[in-house]
Amino acid sequence: MIVRILGEGQFDVPDTDRSTLDGLEEALNAAVDGNDERAFTSALDALAAAVRKAGEPLAPDSFTSSDLVVPFADATLAETKSLLDQPGGERT
Amino acid sequence: MGVMKRMSGILQAKTNKLLDKAEDPRESLDLSYQKLMENLQKVRRSVADVTTAKKRIELQATQLQGQADKLQQQAKDALTQDREDLAREALARRAALAPQLADLQTQHQQVADQEKKLIVTAQNLQTQVDAFRTKKETMKATYTAAEAQTKIGEAVSGISESMGDAGMSVQRAQDKIDSMQARAGAMDELLASGALTDLTNPVDDIQAQLDQVSASSTVDNDLAALKAEIGAGSPAQLGPVDDAPATDSGGAPA
Numbered sequence A: 001m002i003v004r005i006l007g008e009g010q011f012d013v014p015d016t017d018r019s020t021l022d023g024l025e026e027a028l029n030a031a032v033d034g035n036d037e038r039a040f041t042s043a044l045d046a047l048a049a050a051v052r053k054a055g056e057p058l059a060p061d062s063f064t065s066s067d068l069v070v071p072f073a074d075a076t077l078a079e080t081k082s083l084l085d086q087p088g089g090e091r092t
Numbered sequence B: 001m002g003v004m005k006r007m008s009g010i011l012q013a014k015t016n017k018l019l020d021k022a023e024d025p026r027e028s029l030d031l032s033y034q035k036l037m038e039n040l041q042k043v044r045r046s047v048a049d050v051t052t053a054k055k056r057i058e059l060q061a062t063q064l065q066g067q068a069d070k071l072q073q074q075a076k077d078a079l080t081q082d083r084e085d086l087a088r089e090a091l092a093r094r095a096a097l098a099p100q101l102a103d104l105q106t107q108h109q110q111v112a113d114q115e116k117k118l119i120v121t122a123q124n125l126q127t128q129v130d131a132f133r134t135k136k137e138t139m140k141a142t143y144t145a146a147e148a149q150t151k152i153g154e155a156v157s158g159i160s161e162s163m164g165d166a167g168m169s170v171q172r173a174q175d176k177i178d179s180m181q182a183r184a185g186a187m188d189e190l191l192a193s194g195a196l197t198d199l200t201n202p203v204d205d206i207q208a209q210l211d212q213v214s215a216s217s218t219v220d221n222d223l224a225a226l227k228a229e230i231g232a233g234s235p236a237q238l239g240p241v242d243d244a245p246a247t248d249s250g251g252a253p254a
Helices: A015-033 A037-054 A077-084 B003-020 B025-080 B084-141 B145-193 B205-232
Strands: A002-005 A009-012 A068-070
Touching: A002 A037, A002 B003, A009 A037, A015 A037, A015 A077, A015 B003, A037 A068, A037 A077, A068 B003, A077 B003, B003 B025, B003 B145, B025 B084, B025 B145, B025 B205, B084 B145, B084 B205
Parallel strands: A002 A068
Antiparallel strands: A002 A009
């Protein structure tokens, strides 16, 4: 699957790593919902690190859509929340 | 839905907005290319803005550091003249500048990071522009409505997604620059108003007191010389006095 880290680029991550990413994302979701800045920072760090580690960077001219998108890796909770409020970011 | 799918949905929404404008898939290729060029220009402007913000912070840090160094020197001078109280005061003021300097250093680091990321974003976009220019012509040439529509759709979605990313990166850098410029403006005002510079102004109170100490020790020396003269009955050798050049007849008037 293709995963983009905003501001960094795309990575081709083996599907076998999906469950690892899901687990890490769960912590991120909980931190966003619980408004927990500290938990958010460490969860985002862990998720971005896992994508970089498991994934192979795609060339910038590959023109592929991503399956998943990780927020800016150094973003604050507030910044990420305001990004998620944009059209298309609804929970449905 | 998780954060990653939601983020993906946001980029997708931006892509759809772009695709909706084109009726023929081939049009969407040209439209994407045009947008890509605009994006590249925006990112480049943003890089220039970040660099300017960085230089401004560097200038302010140099000014503040200069003031800190001056206070350090004043503390040394005060100690030489046995005025520990003045030395203490100078060092206290120097310490008060430290948080401001640390704040500037943090800001500098943040701006430098932004600059680095935007430069990479600009390089990647440039690569995409070059590659997409060729790719879109090839796609148009081999266009047969049925099969090409999907292929073009894929390419356009991919390119739109990275434009969405670049757009958000630029917005993010701009927000940071705006807040930094507000702070930098406040610091400039502080530097200009003298709230900081007064501490180290040549006629500041520490310097005035240091000068006074030096003047009064001259008086003490002169006084001692006069006392010695009265005791010994010979003309006193007084120190030179400003604006009153010594005459050849020597010494002060008896």
